[in-house]
Amino acid sequence: MEQTLIIIKPDGVKRKLVGEILQRFERKQLTIRQLKVAMMTRELAEEHYAHVKKFDFFEDMMDYMTSSEVIYLVLEGEAVIKTVRTMIGATNCLEAAPGTIRGDYGNNSYHNIIHASDSPEAAQTEIQRFFGE
Template structure:
């Protein structure tokens, strides 16, 4: 069974989309095996986005993700990494299809409601960043 990391970003939490997004994830058949609402400390945000550290948008990315609470989770299911990416839609909401989370709810590329790991390696790293092993139940 594959696992991935998923996060409802501050804009999604602020806009009251948490319940709707969680319902869509469960209706898709993903099992939520870890879940917590949290404020991401700056140091964790910088580690999470470390691959973007030298890019000009890095400071804004860190500022945004630490601007309010997020809902972090671990999802489990067959092919969950690729399937979640499809359900989320394109990173730029202008390119996201209707029916995807970003297509339906995201407003800008900077505030696009949801994050999901891109690869198995990213999923493993991100899960370890946000959850202790004993917090994952499933």
């Protein structure tokens, strides 16, 4: 069974959207295998977002991702990565379709409520990063 990592970002937690987001995943018959609430450290944020370090918004993103608690979860299901990526919508919320999580709740390109792994390889790396062995 395929797994993916989800991070409900600080804006999703602060705006009390966690239950709504989890409910959407459960309605799709996806299984929550692991879940924890934690502050993302600067070190973890830099590692996770290393691919955008060259952009001007990197420091703002680091401040945002370490500003309050996030929810980490591992979801499991058939084709879970594809299913979740469809459910969350485009990275830039302004381009995300209504009915997707980002389309319904996001604010901008990185204050976009949620992160989800984009491939099986990324999922494995990210699950290890945030949950360990």
